[in-house]
Amino acid sequence: MGFVMLNIASRALAAQQLAMDVTGQNLANATTPGYQRQQVVLTDPPPVLLPGTGSQPNYVGQGVTVSQITRVSNAFLSRSVRAQTSQAGSWSAIDTALAQLQPLFAEPSSTGLAEAMNSFFAAWQTVSQNPTSLPARTALLGQAQQLVSNFQGLAQQLVNEQSNLDQSVSTQVGQINHLAAQLATVNQSIAAATGTGSTPNDLLNQRGELLNQLAKLANISYAVNPNGSVDVYLGSQALVLNHTTYTLTTRFNAATGVHDVVFQNGAVPKLSSGSLYGTLQVRGISQGSTLVGDIPTYLRRLNTLATGLATAVNHLQASGYGLGGTSPTGLPFFTNAGLGAGGLAVNPTLLANPNLVAAASAPSAPGNGSNALAIADLAQTPVALGGTSSTLASYWTSLVNQVGLDGQSASQRSTTATNTLSDLNSALQSQVGVNPDQASANLIQEEQSYRAAAQVITTEQSTMDALLAAVG
Numbered sequence: 001m002g003f004v005m006l007n008i009a010s011r012a013l014a015a016q017q018l019a020m021d022v023t024g025q026n027l028a029n030a031t032t033p034g035y036q037r038q039q040v041v042l043t044d045p046p047p048v049l050l051p052g053t054g055s056q057p058n059y060v061g062q063g064v065t066v067s068q069i070t071r072v073s074n075a076f077l078s079r080s081v082r083a084q085t086s087q088a089g090s091w092s093a094i095d096t097a098l099a100q101l102q103p104l105f106a107e108p109s110s111t112g113l114a115e116a117m118n119s120f121f122a123a124w125q126t127v128s129q130n131p132t133s134l135p136a137r138t139a140l141l142g143q144a145q146q147l148v149s150n151f152q153g154l155a156q157q158l159v160n161e162q163s164n165l166d167q168s169v170s171t172q173v174g175q176i177n178h179l180a181a182q183l184a185t186v187n188q189s190i191a192a193a194t195g196t197g198s199t200p201n202d203l204l205n206q207r208g209e210l211l212n213q214l215a216k217l218a219n220i221s222y223a224v225n226p227n228g229s230v231d232v233y234l235g236s237q238a239l240v241l242n243h244t245t246y247t248l249t250t251r252f253n254a255a256t257g258v259h260d261v262v263f264q265n266g267a268v269p270k271l272s273s274g275s276l277y278g279t280l281q282v283r284g285i286s287q288g289s290t291l292v293g294d295i296p297t298y299l300r301r302l303n304t305l306a307t308g309l310a311t312a313v314n315h316l317q318a319s320g321y322g323l324g325g326t327s328p329t330g331l332p333f334f335t336n337a338g339l340g341a342g343g344l345a346v347n348p349t350l351l352a353n354p355n356l357v358a359a360a361s362a363p364s365a366p367g368n369g370s371n372a373l374a375i376a377d378l379a380q381t382p383v384a385l386g387g388t389s390s391t392l393a394s395y396w397t398s399l400v401n402q403v404g405l406d407g408q409s410a411s412q413r414s415t416t417a418t419n420t421l422s423d424l425n426s427a428l429q430s431q432v433g434v435n436p437d438q439a440s441a442n443l444i445q446e447e448q449s450y451r452a453a454a455q456v457i458t459t460e461q462s463t464m465d466a467l468l469a470a471v472g
Contacts, residue, residue, distance in 0.1 A: 004048075006457060006460055007063065008062065008063035009453045009457045010457070011045075011063035012449065012456070013450060013457070014066075015040070015064045015065060015066050016446050016447075016449045016450035017450060018066050018069075019446045019449075020450065022038050022039065022040050023439055023442050023443045023446060024443070025038065026038060026434045027436060027440070027443070029434065032205075033209055033212070034205055034206070034208050034209025035205050035433075036071055036073055036208065036433070037072050037433060037434045037439075038069055038072070038201050039069070040069055041066065041067045041068050041070055042064050042066060043065055043067040044063075044064060045061070045062040045063070046062070047060055047062065048062060070199070071199070072431070073432055074428060074431045077424065077427055077431060077432075078208065080424050080428075081421070081425055082215035084424050085212060085215040086215050086216070086219045086273035086274045087273050087417045087420075088216075088414070088417040088418050088420075088421045089216040089217065089273065090277045090281070091278060091410060091413045091414040091417045092275065092278065092414050093278030093279045093282075094281055094294075095410040095411050095413075095414040097278070097279065097283075097294075098282060098403075098406055098407040101161060101294075101403060101407070102403065104403075105400045105403040105404065107396075107397075111150075113150045113151070113154060114396055116143075116147045117309070117379070117392060117393065118379070119143045119147075120140075120143045120144055120146075120147045121375070121378065122143075122376070123139055123143040123144075124140060124372050124373075124376035125376040126140070127140050128373035128376055131367060132323060134355075137354035137359075138354050141346060141351055141357070144333070144334075144346045145346050145351075148344050148346055151306045151342075151344050152342055154341060155299065155302060155303070155342035156342065158295055158298060158299050159342070161295060162295045162296075162299075165282060165283035165295075166258050166259055168283075169258075169259055169276065169280060172276045173248045173250055173261055175217060176214065176217050176248055176276070177248055179217075180239050180245045181245055182210055183210045183230070183232065183240050184244060185243070187230065187240065187243045188229075188243040190203045190207065190227070190228040190229055191227040194227050194228040195227065200228070207230060214232065215274070217274045218234055218271055218274035218275075218276050218277065219235075219273040219274050220232050220234060220239065220274075225242065227242075229242050229243070234271065235269050235270030235271070236270065237267050237270075246263055246265070247263065247264045248263055248264075249262060249263070249264050250262075255288075255289035256284070256286040256289065256290070256291040258284060258286065258291065260286050261276070261280070281293055281294065282295055283295060284296040294406060297402075298402075299340075299341075300386075301386075301402075302341045302399065303340025303341050303342075304386035305385065305395055306341035306344050307340055308384060308385040308395070309378075309383070309392055310332075310333070310334035310344060311337055311383075311384070312383040312384075313333045313334060313375055313378065314333050317331060317357070319371075320358025320360060320361055320372075321358055321359075321361065321362065321368075321371070322357065322358055322359075322360070323356075323359070323360075325356075325360070326364055327363060331347060331349060332347055333350065333357075335347050335348075357372075359372035360372075361374070379391075379393065
């Protein structure tokens with residue numbers, strides 16, 4: 001009976017030692033991203049027949065043994081968290097990018113485009129009142145150059161932000177490829193471990209964290225294979241199959257001026273969420289030769305405003321008369337009007353000779369300022385703007401409002417998505433995460449069980465020593 005007791009106690013020591021090791025591992029990783037707690041499954045082995053018990057057989061237990069070490073998981077919540085991670089990633093990227101644009105459209109501002117347009121038309125008003133004044137004409141041309149500078153500066157800053165986002169696209173594609181390669185390596189290790197009959201819990205945690213990071217970047221879907229590896233897809237295109245990766249790349253599109261995201265085989269991934277998708281939405285996505293997105297929309301509207309203003313002013317300038325002129329100037333006030341905000345310029349001929357500014361509507365009428373007044377009135381007159389008719393100020397205000405509302409909407413949706421993700425993460429962690437208080441309590445209980453088993457051995461050894469001394 002003594003040897004049975006020693007066997008029971010030694011099994012208990014081994015089981016409780018392993019339980020303490022696992023609990024220690026849990027506590028050490030309580031704040032490790034992607035870690036899901038492990039737990040020891042203790043079982044009571046089948047009893048054995050106690051010899052020498054006569055006709056009435058008696059059985060005695062064999063103590064305790066560890067049947068397995070499991071990793072706590074919740075597949076449904078994990079998938080929900082990753083899906084929401086993608087949503088939060090896309091709205092966060094959109095919010096961050098649009099926040100960079102808000103200062104460009106801050107109105108009212110003493111240095112804003114609205115003030116530049118007001119000053120420009122006010123200068124025409126001054127010329128209409130003093131058509132023979134060279135200082136008034138020179139001041140008008142100065143205001144025109146300031147207006148052009150505002151248009152060009154705003155367009156360039158939008159293009160610069162678009163370029164920054166284009167670089168970010170390439171960076172994020174590289175991150176996806178790197179994570180996919182890591183996942184393929186972990187897949188191979190998991191499959192090898194599973195093939196030997198073991199459960200690679202720590203590798204499964206690594207796999208889960210890699211999936212989390214991929215989900216933040218793009219809208220992945222995945223399926224777990226019988227060997228424990230996962231196949232990962234972007235839309236319907238495979239990104240990882242077992243231990244094989246399918247690489248994404250960026251390809252410059254000369255028609256749109258940005259890099260398109262494609263697989264190396266030319267297939268186009270169907271992105272619908274994730275930070276990469278959010279970045280593309282603001283930067284613009286190529287659709288044929290057209291770029292569709294937030295910045296392309298703002299640029300098109302800004303170009304429409306610049307072209308509409310220049311066209312209206314040019315028409316009156318060309319049909320009017322310079323100081324003492326006997327025929328219409330035939331000169332545009334702005335050049336490169338068709339190039340939009342970025343290409344707009346004041347006609348250098350007028351800069352060289354301000355007397356060619358067409359203030360008059362009749363020949364040989366130096367004191368006539370009616371044409372200048374007509375141009376000044378363009379500030380309140382609806383003009384053709386991209387197939388619609390609107391005043392220049394109203395059109396600019398609507399663009400400013402659009403940028404503001406887009407930014408506000410992105411901020412609100414990013415906050416909502418982040419809060420939802422936080423709730424889902426809390427629900428998941430309550431199921432699979434490590435609760436330090438509970439783990440500490442478990443450790444105390446396991447330690448007490450270990451000490452009890454050790455006491456059994458000590459007691460049994462004392463009994464054996466006493467017995468041997470008695471028969472010695």
